[in-house]
Amino acid sequence: MRIYVSDAKKEKGKSVLISGWVHEVRDIGKMKFVIVRDQSGTMQVTLKKGVVPDAVFDSVSVNREDVVSFEGEVKENKIAPDGVELVPISFQLLGKVERKLPVDPSGVVPSELDTRLDHRYVDLRNPRVLNIFKAKSVLANSFREKLLELGFTEIHPPSITGAATEGGTDVFPIAYFENKAYLVQSPQLYKQLAVIGGLDRVFMTTPVFRAEKHNTTTHLNEVVQMDIEMGFADHQIAMDYLEIVVLHMLHKLGALAPAQVIRRHTYSSLVEELNRHGFKMEWGEDFSKEAEKRISEILGEDLYFIYDWPTKARAFYSMPSEKDPEICHAFDLIYKGLEIASGAQRIHKVDLLEKQLQSRGLDPHKFEFYLNAFRMGAPPHAGWSIGLERITMKATNQDNIRECVLFPRDRVRLSP
Amino acid sequence: MRIYVSDAKKEKGKSVLISGWVHEVRDIGKMKFVIVRDQSGTMQVTLKKGVVPDAVFDSVSVNREDVVSFEGEVKENKIAPDGVELVPISFQLLGKVERKLPVDPSGVVPSELDTRLDHRYVDLRNPRVLNIFKAKSVLANSFREKLLELGFTEIHPPSITGAATEGGTDVFPIAYFENKAYLVQSPQLYKQLAVIGGLDRVFMTTPVFRAEKHNTTTHLNEVVQMDIEMGFADHQIAMDYLEIVVLHMLHKLGALAPAQVIRRHTYSSLVEELNRHGFKMEWGEDFSKEAEKRISEILGEDLYFIYDWPTKARAFYSMPSEKDPEICHAFDLIYKGLEIASGAQRIHKVDLLEKQLQSRGLDPHKFEFYLNAFRMGAPPHAGWSIGLERITMKATNQDNIRECVLFPRDRVRLSP
Numbered sequence: 001m002r003i004y005v006s007d008a009k010k011e012k013g014k015s016v017l018i019s020g021w022v023h024e025v026r027d028i029g030k031m032k033f034v035i036v037r038d039q040s041g042t043m044q045v046t047l048k049k050g051v052v053p054d055a056v057f058d059s060v061s062v063n064r065e066d067v068v069s070f071e072g073e074v075k076e077n078k079i080a081p082d083g084v085e086l087v088p089i090s091f092q093l094l095g096k097v098e099r100k101l102p103v104d105p106s107g108v109v110p111s112e113l114d115t116r117l118d119h120r121y122v123d124l125r126n127p128r129v130l131n132i133f134k135a136k137s138v139l140a141n142s143f144r145e146k147l148l149e150l151g152f153t154e155i156h157p158p159s160i161t162g163a164a165t166e167g168g169t170d171v172f173p174i175a176y177f178e179n180k181a182y183l184v185q186s187p188q189l190y191k192q193l194a195v196i197g198g199l200d201r202v203f204m205t206t207p208v209f210r211a212e213k214h215n216t217t218t219h220l221n222e223v224v225q226m227d228i229e230m231g232f233a234d235h236q237i238a239m240d241y242l243e244i245v246v247l248h249m250l251h252k253l254g255a256l257a258p259a260q261v262i263r264r265h266t267y268s269s270l271v272e273e274l275n276r277h278g279f280k281m282e283w284g285e286d287f288s289k290e291a292e293k294r295i296s297e298i299l300g301e302d303l304y305f306i307y308d309w310p311t312k313a314r315a316f317y318s319m320p321s322e323k324d325p326e327i328c329h330a331f332d333l334i335y336k337g338l339e340i341a342s343g344a345q346r347i348h349k350v351d352l353l354e355k356q357l358q359s360r361g362l363d364p365h366k367f368e369f370y371l372n373a374f375r376m377g378a379p380p381h382a383g384w385s386i387g388l389e390r391i392t393m394k395a396t397n398q399d400n401i402r403e404c405v406l407f408p409r410d411r412v413r414l415s416p
Numbered sequence: 417m418r419i420y421v422s423d424a425k426k427e428k429g430k431s432v433l434i435s436g437w438v439h440e441v442r443d444i445g446k447m448k449f450v451i452v453r454d455q456s457g458t459m460q461v462t463l464k465k466g467v468v469p470d471a472v473f474d475s476v477s478v479n480r481e482d483v484v485s486f487e488g489e490v491k492e493n494k495i496a497p498d499g500v501e502l503v504p505i506s507f508q509l510l511g512k513v514e515r516k517l518p519v520d521p522s523g524v525v526p527s528e529l530d531t532r533l534d535h536r537y538v539d540l541r542n543p544r545v546l547n548i549f550k551a552k553s554v555l556a557n558s559f560r561e562k563l564l565e566l567g568f569t570e571i572h573p574p575s576i577t578g579a580a581t582e583g584g585t586d587v588f589p590i591a592y593f594e595n596k597a598y599l600v601q602s603p604q605l606y607k608q609l610a611v612i613g614g615l616d617r618v619f620m621t622t623p624v625f626r627a628e629k630h631n632t633t634t635h636l637n638e639v640v641q642m643d644i645e646m647g648f649a650d651h652q653i654a655m656d657y658l659e660i661v662v663l664h665m666l667h668k669l670g671a672l673a674p675a676q677v678i679r680r681h682t683y684s685s686l687v688e689e690l691n692r693h694g695f696k697m698e699w700g701e702d703f704s705k706e707a708e709k710r711i712s713e714i715l716g717e718d719l720y721f722i723y724d725w726p727t728k729a730r731a732f733y734s735m736p737s738e739k740d741p742e743i744c745h746a747f748d749l750i751y752k753g754l755e756i757a758s759g760a761q762r763i764h765k766v767d768l769l770e771k772q773l774q775s776r777g778l779d780p781h782k783f784e785f786y787l788n789a790f791r792m793g794a795p796p797h798a799g800w801s802i803g804l805e806r807i808t809m810k811a812t813n814q815d816n817i818r819e820c821v822l823f824p825r826d827r828v829r830l831s832p
Contacts, residue, residue: 019648065793098791121789124613137570154553158823162830173591197540232435373537375514377481407574414578
């Protein structure tokens with residue numbers, strides 16, 4: 001049975017079968033060296049004329065990135081990388097490179113991002129690229145691991161909807177048989193319905209679709225959201241859970257910022273702080289990229305919450321503070337200067353929801369379905385969402401979100 | 417802090433806070449009984465005039481499905497359900513039912529499936545319904561748990577594609593800015609590209625979209641697939657992994673069929689067996705529903721594989737047998753008479769892929785992108801896919817796949 005090269009290296013004196021891609025090859029007449037790479041690392045295969053069977057020696061004529069299998073003994077060799085080599089007794093050529101490689105998988109010859117994305121099946125062979133996706137897998141699964149431990153149930157919201165509930169502009173329309181439908185912008189409605197249905201601690205990892213036309217290094221038109229929603233909770237409890245989950249995720253990745261506690265700053269205190277440091281910003285505005293950068297410098301914190309936002313700056317369903325309705329129970333989580341998560345306590349009272357809709361010039365009749373759900377016994381609840389690509393981007397120190405998606409979808413990119 | 421009623425019942429003599437929905441209420445003058453339900457179960461709250469504070473006694477005027485919170489002491493009471501009750505010192509009405517409930521959450525008054533689906537946020541309060549979604553969550557997460565343990569990496573394929581690779585008929589078209597795009601029918605291409613890229617053991621849970629017009633109890637137009645793809649593997653290894661994963665999933669759910677081993681039958685042997693039992697079927701046909709039912713009876717097995725299918729009956733990328741190219745290395749997994757998973761070893765040689773395309777009257781030029789990937793060093797590989805809704809349906813003994821989707825999408829259903 002084939003084993004990974006990282007495991008093979010531990011089997012000194014034993015016979016193993018390794019398979020992978022030809023990372024490097026050197027042929028110096030009576031000696032051939034083939035460096036085999038799989039997702040666990042690389043290993044040297046040494047073929048010496050007279051030592052390995054002639055049939056094996058003669059048949060090994062390979063080029064970089066051919067797919068090969070070698071069976072043989074793992075031997076100590078002080079001058080080989082890691083001090084071990086494989087001396088083969090059999091060889092198989094499993095896949096041949098038949099075209100010039102469009103991207104150098106070693107990364108020595110740099111390629112444009114677009115060329116790399118067009119040929120992810122070669123680009124991914126670069127260990128630097130591979131590691132981003134291993135990190136992404138760890139982040140997605142440690143998110144779920146912690147929530148299952150906390151008693152949450154996974155749900156699977158739909159991606160297709162008949163009504164564009166969160167405004168009709170930034171949605172993708174679908175021809176759905178005889179009907180018109182849209183791609184879902186957020187699982188917000190569905191997770192709230194689950195909580196109203198008594199499944200009061202739910203999580204999900206789900207693609208969401210935004211037809212936003214801007215083309216930045218932090219936005220894509222299809223991304224994966226990691227969401228929760230919980231009944232009988234306010235924004236402070238929701239932040240407690242977000243803190244526990246995000247620290248667990250970064251800890252699992254070994255990418256934890258020094259702070260084991262995530263400090264919570266009110267929106268107002270940060271606006272004040274900025275102005276005190278000579279950075280002019282009006283209360284009520286959203287933070288610009290420059291403002292976010294400046295705050296992170298002033299605070300000197302890698303991870304922090306901003307909470308108690310101006311009500312008008314947040315979604316209509318965010319719960320206003322009882323003491324001061326100009327402020328609502330919404331929050332963002334900032335990681336290395338980028339918003340990677342946001343959430344809020346939600347309004348669960350119909351009269352307040354209607355009021356909030358009206359205050360934004362929205363017609364409550366168009367939200368009748370949504371409002372009706374709150375008339376059937378709705379508990380107080382809160383929730384949040386983490387952007388999987390964004391947290392991966394910051395945790396692996398990438399400067400473009402496209403680096404963290406195998407097959408990104410932006411305004412122009414629809415393939416592969 | 418609020419705790420679930422299942423936990424509260426264990427806290428005899430202690431003070432707890434419980435929150436949930438009013439499952440039942442009885443008011444007999446000087447005594448009031450409120451049965452509180454949360455997702456963990458139900459608990460009796462007993463209010464006796466003179467025992468609980470007057471303010472609490474007087475304020476408790478609730479109806480079924482109102483959302484409430486009670487704080488008080490857990491006391492033994494032999495005649496209460498489970499022998500315990502809560503004697504409250506405080507009460508809060510958190511959410512009021514303001515409309516007649518469209519569905520009886522106790523399930524005593526039956527509702528049509530359509531009515532229930534229109535009001536999932538009430539239907540889900542029925543413990544029978546709730547348990548289906550708890551089971552689905554266990555199945556999805558035990559799938560991932562086992563694959564992570566086996567060294568697989570999770571990937572996230574896109575849902576939008578510029579080209580309808582698997583034929584253009586059963587896809588949903590999207591207006592994607594200035595371009596035409598489609599919803600993805602299967603992550604097949606993407607998982608193969610990941611393996612060719614050296615990420616040679618991948619899994620994913622991803623929505624897929626099929627614009628099929630039939631309306632059955634086992635099909636939907638949006639479902640969740642649980643997929644894997646692995647390099648350096650054939651169909652037998654892929655079946656080994658599917659067996660390990662499915663047994664783990666059903667074991668975690670406590671829904672394991674008696675067999676701890678899943679037997680593997682060739683397609684040909686089952687056709688022969690059917691004919692031997694007087695059920696006429698031609699070699700080369702797919703099994704009809706009746707044939708599947710009959711086979712399951714003949715075999716007397718809850719879970720079994722059918723492998724070595726006629727090449728023409730399977731996707732063009734299924735690897736034909738070297739000995740007999742009329743047969744290919746594809747397989748299905750049948751559970752309680754329903755196909756819940758299918759897979760195959762894939763063709764990784766370009767010349768063979770081209771031949772298979774041509775033999776089906778498909779133009780290899782239209783598959784140039786796909787073929788090109790196999791020219792850059794492609795290993796032998798195999799993979800499979802489990803339908804999350806289908807395995808949930810059979811594991812929880814439902815007769816309609818819609819029972820296993822919170823918000824199903826079929827030909828006509830686009831909301832909520």
